[in-house]
Amino acid sequence: MRILAIETSDKTADIALLDTEHDQVWKKELKTVQKVSETLVDEIKELFQSVEYADLRTLRITDIDLVAVGIGPGSYTGTRVGIATAKGLAQGLKVKMIGVTSFEALIEAIDEDYEDTEIIPLIDAKNDRVYFQIGEEQGCSDISEVLERLKDKNYVFVGTGATTHRGLIAERFQEQAKVDDRDQVSAKFIAQIAQGRAEANLHDNAIALKPLYINKPNIGTKK
Amino acid sequence: MNILGIETSCDETAAAVVKDGKEVLSSIVASQADLFAKHGGVIPEIASRKHLEMLTPVINEALEKAGLNPNDIDGVAYTKEPGLLPALLVGISHAKALALSLGVPAIPINHLEAHVYANSLTSSADKKEGIPYPHICLLVSGGHTSILFVESPTKYKTLGQTRDDAAGEAFDKVARLLGLPYPGGPIIDKMAQDGDPASIKFPRPMMDTEDYDFSFSGLKTAVLHEVKRRVEISDELSDELKDQLDYNWKADIAASFQEAVADVLIYKTMNAAIEKNVDTISLAGGVAANSRLREKMIRAANDLGIDVRYPDLKMCMDNAAMVAGLGYHMIKELKN
Numbered sequence: 001m002r003i004l005a006i007e008t009s010d011k012t013a014d015i016a017l018l019d020t021e022h023d024q025v026w027k028k029e030l031k032t033v034q035k036v037s038e039t040l041v042d043e044i045k046e047l048f049q050s051v052e053y054a055d056l057r058t059l060r061i062t063d064i065d066l067v068a069v070g071i072g073p074g075s076y077t078g079t080r081v082g083i084a085t086a087k088g089l090a091q092g093l094k095v096k097m098i099g100v101t102s103f104e105a106l107i108e109a110i111d112e113d114y115e116d117t118e119i120i121p122l123i124d125a126k127n128d129r130v131y132f133q134i135g136e137e138q139g140c141s142d143i144s145e146v147l148e149r150l151k152d153k154n155y156v157f158v159g160t161g162a163t164t165h166r167g168l169i170a171e172r173f174q175e176q177a178k179v180d181d182r183d184q185v186s187a188k189f190i191a192q193i194a195q196g197r198a199e200a201n202l203h204d205n206a207i208a209l210k211p212l213y214i215n216k217p218n219i220g221t222k223k
Numbered sequence: 224m225n226i227l228g229i230e231t232s233c234d235e236t237a238a239a240v241v242k243d244g245k246e247v248l249s250s251i252v253a254s255q256a257d258l259f260a261k262h263g264g265v266i267p268e269i270a271s272r273k274h275l276e277m278l279t280p281v282i283n284e285a286l287e288k289a290g291l292n293p294n295d296i297d298g299v300a301y302t303k304e305p306g307l308l309p310a311l312l313v314g315i316s317h318a319k320a321l322a323l324s325l326g327v328p329a330i331p332i333n334h335l336e337a338h339v340y341a342n343s344l345t346s347s348a349d350k351k352e353g354i355p356y357p358h359i360c361l362l363v364s365g366g367h368t369s370i371l372f373v374e375s376p377t378k379y380k381t382l383g384q385t386r387d388d389a390a391g392e393a394f395d396k397v398a399r400l401l402g403l404p405y406p407g408g409p410i411i412d413k414m415a416q417d418g419d420p421a422s423i424k425f426p427r428p429m430m431d432t433e434d435y436d437f438s439f440s441g442l443k444t445a446v447l448h449e450v451k452r453r454v455e456i457s458d459e460l461s462d463e464l465k466d467q468l469d470y471n472w473k474a475d476i477a478a479s480f481q482e483a484v485a486d487v488l489i490y491k492t493m494n495a496a497i498e499k500n501v502d503t504i505s506l507a508g509g510v511a512a513n514s515r516l517r518e519k520m521i522r523a524a525n526d527l528g529i530d531v532r533y534p535d536l537k538m539c540m541d542n543a544a545m546v547a548g549l550g551y552h553m554i555k556e557l558k559n
Contacts, residue, residue: 037312041319041329061324076268077309080275084316087279091317092293092324207279210272217268 001198002059003066004044004089005191008036008082009074009102009211010123010160015040015047016187017059020195025188026051037081044085064093066203068194070185071099072211073123073131073140079211087206096203098194101212103133106158108189110180114156117178122146122161130161131214140214147172159183224297226554227285227321228547229278231314232306232334233365234258234265236277239543240289240296244376244551245345245353249288250537250544253277260404264395271309278317285543293325300550303331305366328557330550335369337545338362338507340376341534344548354532355503361492363516364508365391365406368488370435370495373505376552382495383435390484391510393439397446397480401473411477412513418471418478420515423449425483427490435491439484446480485516489523496529506533509540 003018013030028047030036044061051059069086072079083099090097103121111119123131125140132139132146143165155177157169163183170177197203225248230237239250255273259265286293301318302311315331322329339362342354360371360379368385388396391408398407403414425445428438453472496504504524510516511533524531538545 037316040316041323044320044323061326077271077312080271080309081312081316084275084278084313085320087275088317088320088322089324091279091282092321094293208276210275213272217266217272219262219266219269 001065001195002063003068003191003194003198004064005068005070005187005194006040006082006086007070007105007185007187007190008040009070009072009079010185012184013040013078013082014187015044016191017047017051018188018191018195022053024053025191027188036078040081040085061089062093064089064095066096066098066194066198067093068098068100068190069209070102070105070187070190071209072102073125073214074102074185076211076213083209083211087209090206096198097206097209098197098202099204099209100190100193101133102131102159102185103138104193105185105189106183108193109182109186110156110158113180117154117156119156119158120150120162121159122157122165124160124164125215128165130165132161138212138214143168152176156180224551224554225289225291225295226298226300226330226547226550227282227296228332228543228545228550229282229299229301229314229318230334230337230541230543230546231274231278231310232302232304233310233541234270235541236274236281237541237543238278238282238285239547240285240291241344241544241547241551244548245343247344247544247548248291249285250542251281251285251288252537252540252542253281256406263399263405265307267307267309270307271313274310274313278313282317282321293321296325296327298322298328298330298550298554299325300330300332300546300553302334302337302546304333306334328554330553332546332549332553334546335362335367336377336379337549338364339371339373339379339505340549341507341538341542341545342505342532343376344534344538344544354505357499358501358503358505358532359492359496359499360505360507361488361511361520362507363390363488363510365389365395367508368437368439370492372495372499376549377556383437383491385437385439387438387440388443390437390439390488391508393443393484394510396443397477400443400446400450401476403473406509408510408513411481412515414474415478415481415515418474418476420478420482422475423479425479427483427487430487430490435495437487437491442480442483446476449476481513481515485513485519488516489520492520493523493527493529496524497527502528503530503532506531507539512536512539
């Protein structure tokens with residue numbers, strides 16, 4: 001199975017191509033995150049041009065079997081660009097889609113280093129708020145509230161919410177908590193999670209797939 | 224050549240298939256206007272969320288209705304600008320990815336040029352084939368009010384434009400003043416038919432300037448003063464009488480306001496047509512659907528032997544057929 005993964009929900013957008021049979025991954029970090037919408041498709045093209053197997057075989061976009069995409073939480077517009085791109089590809093290639101949350105991808109990236117410690121993913125939501133996942137619960141609250149409600153025990157915190165609020169975490173848990181610095185969501189881990197889910201036949205509906213917004217849209221003031 | 228068009232610049236999610244830049248094989252529009260009726264305008268974040276949800280099924284429907292598979296598409300044209308950026312990005316991203324996966328060109332289209340092109344589609348209301356070049360186009364929508372000298376499907380000069388509110392925006396704002404829902408254009412058009420266009424003498428802004436520019440914010444303020452004056456008077460009336468008077472009064476305001484807008488638009492458009500010595504005027508954009516504007520423009524133009532062309536109602540509003548149609552010419556130009 002060949003999986004193309006797209007992750008554009010945070011500052012370091014990237015894409016990855018995972019060939020599960022040959023156990024090979026090709027990755028590409030996107031150069032201009034601000035203009036990701038302008039460059040994403042070109043970057044995907046370039047990623048495919050960089051693919052070369054040991055037997056010199058190359059890959060084409062039509063060789064993809066599955067499109068995986070990061071669904072946030074994170075930047076609304078950034079995440080939508082990634083999902084809309086994934087939907088366009090899936091529609092043209094007639095392949096299935098799987099959406100992976102930033103929480104899952106952050107945990108997947110580090111969990112083999114922390115066997116017995118609970119990992120809490122926190123994503124910066126600006127103004128001292130963070131998106132969090134604690135057990136099954138997902139939400140968005142003030143960082144101090146999130147830290148307050150956690151029991152006193154050992155944790156690993158990961159994500160931009162953790163690195164941004166390192167000081168508050170240290171204050172609340174002292175030595176009991178560690179902040180892992182791998183705070184950017186990576187397409188490679190989105191591809192890995194999608195592989196497991198595809199093997200279990202847990203594909204997403206390509207029409208219904210949408211960002212994990214968590215918050216209601218900000219209606220703001222009309223002009 | 225079959226071009227798939229995609230349009231998500233405002234609050235319509237649209238996809239269409241057009242053959243050879245002319246024949247509309249399908250044109251699907253999923254409007255979100257209902258979502259925004261109570262807000263008095265479009266909220267970009269809500270519109271963007273809706274586009275992402277609707278675009279895949281809307282494209283599927285456009286292909287199905289055209290009786291085509293994705294592989295029968297020779298290019299994907301998409302609205303690149305202008306519009307609400309987060310909303311545009313949904314269509315841009317989807318279109319470019321779809322084109323990549325099909326191995327066909329992705330063609331960025333300017334939304335306004337697409338509106339101007341709507342008159343070249345065969346489904347135009349007047350059933351006339353093609354449109355002569357050069358001609359003068361009055362482009363009037365919620366975001367724009369411009370007079371264009373159009374030399375070819377892909378080439379035009381802007382002779383003048385609004386300095387503040389767009390005409391369509393003025394309709395929306397006046398509707399809000401009268402307690403009517405968004406979008407204001409269709410409902411004011413309808414109510415105006417029950418009103419007297421000569422009942423209130425609203426200003427005709429910039430009528431006497433020598434250029435082709437417009438200004439509508441002063442007109443909106445004049446309506447606001449009229450509304451305030453009326454509210455003071457009607458405070459002393461019984462509820463029943465007030466309701467009855469209210470409707471007639473609103474209809475008069477709608478008709479008088481619409482008349483003022485139409486007069487200015489027509490006067491300047493006619494002047495442009497005379498100066499440029501063209502024998503055709505085209506109307507484009509959502510406000511081109513306004514029945515009074517059409518009627519008066521045709522009368523004024525016919526007196527001078529000028530032909531007026533306008534797309535059918537559906538093609539005046541935001542749609543993807545105009546995007547696909549223009550996309551065909553863009554591809555042809557790229558190849559030459």
